[in-house]
Amino acid sequence: MKVVVANELGFCFGVKRAYDLAISNASSTTAIIGQLVHNQDVQNNLYEHGIKEFEAKGNFDKIILRSHGTIKKEKEELLKSYELIDTTCPILLNIYNKMIEKEEEGYTNIIFGDPNHPEVIATKSQVKSCIVVNSPEEIQNLKDNLYFVTMQTTLNYQKADLLTKTICDKFGNNVKVFNSICGASSKRRKSLIDLTKEVEAIIIFGSKNSNNTKELCNILKEKNFPYYFANDVFSLDLSSISMYNSIGISAGASTPDWIIKEAVRVLNDINNKDSIDLGENNVASDKIVANNDPIENHESNKTDASIPSKDTVTDSFNHNDKGESTMINENEKVSTETTENASNNAVNEQDHAEMMAKIDDTFTRIKRGQIVQGTVLYVTESQIMVNINYRSDGIIDRDELPTDLTDPRTEYKAGDQIDVYIVKVDDGEGNVVLSLRRIKDVQAWNELEEKFEAKEPIEVFVKEQTKGGLIVEYKGARAFMPASHSFDRFRRDLSSLVGETVKVEIIDFDKSKRRCVVSRRELEKARIQKEQDEFWSGVEEGQLRKGKVMRLTNFGAFVDLGGVDGLIHITDLAWNRVRDPKEVLSVGDEVEVLVLGFDREKNRISLGLKQTTEDPWEVFKNNNKVGDVVKGTVVSMPEFGAFVRLGEGIDGLIHISQICREHIEKPSDILNIGQEVEAKITDIKDNQKISLSIRALTEPEEEKRERKPRRERAPRKTANENKKEEKADSNPIDNPLIDSEILGELKKMALNLDDNTSEGEAAQNSEE
Numbered sequence: 016m017k018v019v020v021a022n023e024l025g026f027c028f029g030v031k032r033a034y035d036l037a038i039s040n041a042s043s044t045t046a047i048i049g050q051l052v053h054n055q056d057v058q059n060n061l062y063e064h065g066i067k068e069f070e071a072k073g074n075f076d077k078i079i080l081r082s083h084g085t086i087k088k089e090k091e092e093l094l095k096s097y098e099l100i101d102t103t104c105p106i107l108l109n110i111y112n113k114m115i116e117k118e119e120e121g122y123t124n125i126i127f128g129d130p131n132h133p134e135v136i137a138t139k140s141q142v143k144s145c146i147v148v149n150s151p152e153e154i155q156n157l158k159d160n161l162y163f164v165t166m167q168t169t170l171n172y173q174k175a176d177l178l179t180k181t182i183c184d185k186f187g188n189n190v191k192v193f194n195s196i197c198g199a200s201s202k203r204r205k206s207l208i209d210l211t212k213e214v215e216a217i218i219i220f221g222s223k224n225s226n227n228t229k230e231l232c233n234i235l236k237e238k239n240f241p242y243y244f245a246n247d248v249f250s251l252d253l254s255s256i257s258m259y260n261s262i263g264i265s266a267g268a269s270t271p272d273w274i275i276k277e278a279v280r281v282l283n284d285i286n287n288k289d290s291i292d293l294g295e296n297n298v299a300s301d302k303i304v305a306n307n308d309p310i311e312n313h314e315s316n317k318t319d320a321s322i323p324s325k326d327t328v329t330d331s332f333n334h335n336d337k338g339e340s341t342m343i344n345e346n347e348k349v350s351t352e353t354t355e356n357a358s359n360n361a362v363n364e365q366d367h368a369e370m371m372a373k374i375d376d377t378f379t380r381i382k383r384g385q386i387v388q389g390t391v392l393y394v395t396e397s398q399i400m401v402n403i404n405y406r407s408d409g410i411i412d413r414d415e416l417p418t419d420l421t422d423p424r425t426e427y428k429a430g431d432q433i434d435v436y437i438v439k440v441d442d443g444e445g446n447v448v449l450s451l452r453r454i455k456d457v458q459a460w461n462e463l464e465e466k467f468e469a470k471e472p473i474e475v476f477v478k479e480q481t482k483g484g485l486i487v488e489y490k491g492a493r494a495f496m497p498a499s500h501s502f503d504r505f506r507r508d509l510s511s512l513v514g515e516t517v518k519v520e521i522i523d524f525d526k527s528k529r530r531c532v533v534s535r536r537e538l539e540k541a542r543i544q545k546e547q548d549e550f551w552s553g554v555e556e557g558q559l560r561k562g563k564v565m566r567l568t569n570f571g572a573f574v575d576l577g578g579v580d581g582l583i584h585i586t587d588l589a590w591n592r593v594r595d596p597k598e599v600l601s602v603g604d605e606v607e608v609l610v611l612g613f614d615r616e617k618n619r620i621s622l623g624l625k626q627t628t629e630d631p632w633e634v635f636k637n638n639n640k641v642g643d644v645v646k647g648t649v650v651s652m653p654e655f656g657a658f659v660r661l662g663e664g665i666d667g668l669i670h671i672s673q674i675c676r677e678h679i680e681k682p683s684d685i686l687n688i689g690q691e692v693e694a695k696i697t698d699i700k701d702n703q704k705i706s707l708s709i710r711a712l713t714e715p716e717e718e719k720r721e722r723k724p725r726r727e728r729a730p731r732k733t734a735n736e737n738k739k740e741e742k743a744d745s746n747p748i749d750n751p752l753i754d755s756e757i758l759g760e761l762k763k764m765a766l767n768l769d770d771n772t773s774e775g776e777a778a779q780n781s782e783e
């Protein structure tokens with residue numbers, strides 16, 4: 016038995032969104048009011064995830080609101096006590112907005128649909144007043160007024176046509192009709208009709224309370240096509256199904272994947288030698304093929320089963336209902352010939368076309384590649400829904416957002432007016448596929464065309480280097496710049512331009528082929544010439560100029576001063592000795608230099624970098640003198656001594672003999688490179704030579720300790736001198752050999768003695 020799965024079936028985008036929202040908020044304190052979608056399996060799955068049925072006394076913090084909308088007042092009341100997870104389908108939210116807007120414009124809202132359907136009840140509650148119309152008779156009872164009509168999203172097209180024709184005939188231009196039947200439902204219907212051409216019977220999976228599922232059954236009933244309607248594969252009479260050579264599978268928009276997968280698996284098992292055709296576009300198809308486990312017990316049911324007629328269904332869905340007999344819709348060409356009541360109730364094709372035209376007239380006509388303005392309806396982290404005043408809204412998915420936009424909520428909000436690009440008029444769910452990314456691209460190419468024709472330069476961002484040139488971007492549109500056009504002169508390495516924004520002119524352009532070739536060469540030459548002219552007319556010796564280091568050589572650094580390169584000779588880089596310019600500068604450094612001289616004829620400029628700072632020699636000379644003690648760092652040690660850095664560009668020499676008192680073979684016996692030392696300045700010469708001595712700091716103390724007083728040999732004395740000596744011996748104060756200190760003491764003592772002697776003599780004299 017061949018099993019064929021419809022191209023469009025199961026969860027629509029609104030239901031999937033609702034389910035995902037509910038699951039992502041599932042917890043023991045999350046509750047749901049009613050069914051999230053019209054499917055008990057989905058509901059049971061939510062319970063398995065811990066979500067509870069709402070009770071007023073329950074301990075809940077989050078309440079999930081169902082996908083088909085909540086009565087406005089109920090929502091407002093709940094909001095006072097709970098955090099609400101509102102899963103209302105965005106398509107419904109858009110309908111609400113349109114109704115509110117029209118009410119403000121003076122229209123009275125009408126909904127075509129079942130007044131008891133929860134979606135219609137919730138929709139009606141969003142505006143101050145709203146009439147629900149379910150039959151042409153009810154329209155006849157309406158008073159003259161301005162009316163704005165929306166439709167239950169799952170309303171069948173026959174009914175929609177009939178009611179639209181009736182209301183337009185009665186109120187003419189006073190009525191505006193918004194076809195809000197959801198495209199997801201209509202796509203499932205079309206897909207089902209396609210399926211009838213491929214298989215002998217079809218199984219439709221879904222719940223009895225799902226309107227769009229019932230609509231699928233209606234189509235088959237009206238086509239007199241054998242079908243089954245079941246919640247899941249296990250409630251089917253598999254023995255009767257196994258008699259078909261081919262069976263199709265379809266499902267309503269609220270039927271979950273797992274029901275469909277399970278059905279395919281089981282049906283495949285009935286005759287696992289038969290092939291399974293899952294349909295080219297079926298999202299679930301590849302997963303289903305992989306799921307091929309045999310299931311026991313069903314095999315035995317194959318015998319004695321007969322092929323069911325149109326009335327043989329596994330569900331109690333009423334086949335004899337007298338609903339509208341035909342649906343005449345471009346997308347859904349259900350044959351009226353097979354329907355018993357077709358001739359009585361059919362809305363002929365011409366009428367339908369007129370009707371759709373009337374509806375369409377109230378909305379924008381769109382086509383692929385067009386740019387239209389729309390209003391943002393809502394924004395999620397990966398999607399923007401936009402009303403473009405078309406019968407369906409448009410969706411901008413993540414892929415179609417600008418590449419640099421990580422979260423659209425940061426840039427867009429509901430109510431924003433934006434331009435959008437139409438990628439597809441119908442995405443298969445009835446929505447228009449829109450793009451923001453492409454609109455930028457289209458706008459960029461249009462602008463490029465204008466600039467090319469006007470020969471106007473543009474600014475481009477250099478994205479990357481490729482073989483032969485650079486890839487550049489203009490507002491997202493890619494263009495190419497050949498290597499030979501990237502600089503004023505040919506350069507092999509173009510990497511310095513990557514990441515830069517540069518000015519270019521378009522030299523070759525073809526919008527239809529998306530080809531744009533740009534050049535920077537001529538603009539660059541002109542820019543450089545202009546800068547050079549400006550430079551030469553303003554340059555003066557002694558001027559300070561800013562520039563960028565472009566090149567380093569062993570004799571200095573070339574600096575771009577703006578179209579003109581100047582040289583800082585190695586001796587003008589720093590006040591201290593420089594062995595390699597790399598010690599001071601790197602390519603790309605921004606520097607301020609002093610113009611030392613220039614020759615315009617020879618195009619030469621000599622620059623000084625060290626001259627932009629004070630001469631450290633002058634500073635040193637002003638602050639230091641011979642005899643001062645200074646600190647410095649040993650920077651080199653030739654054999655004859657050690658050079659000590661006293662400041663930038665100021666070195667002093669400690670001769671080897673001045674390092675210490677003892678004899679040393681070489682300076683490194685005592686000192687190390689990098690060592691901090693203290694030394695006395697022993698000489699400062701005008702040729703910037705400074706002599707230092709460490710020994711001078713240590714010598715006096717050592718010598719004091721170590722030096723013994725030297726006794727000088729006494730010269731031969733004359734007889735006179737000998738006499739004097741004798742006299743001096745008798746008076747030690749006059750002895751020249753006595754240390755002056757001692758001599759001072761002796762003199763003091765002598766004075767005392769004299770005083771004492773006088774006093775003693777006086778006393779003696781008086782006694783006498």
Ligand code: SF4
Nearest residue numbers: 027029030104168197
């Ligand atoms: S059928 Fe349409 S309106 Fe209903 S939930 Fe799905 S996408 Fe939304």
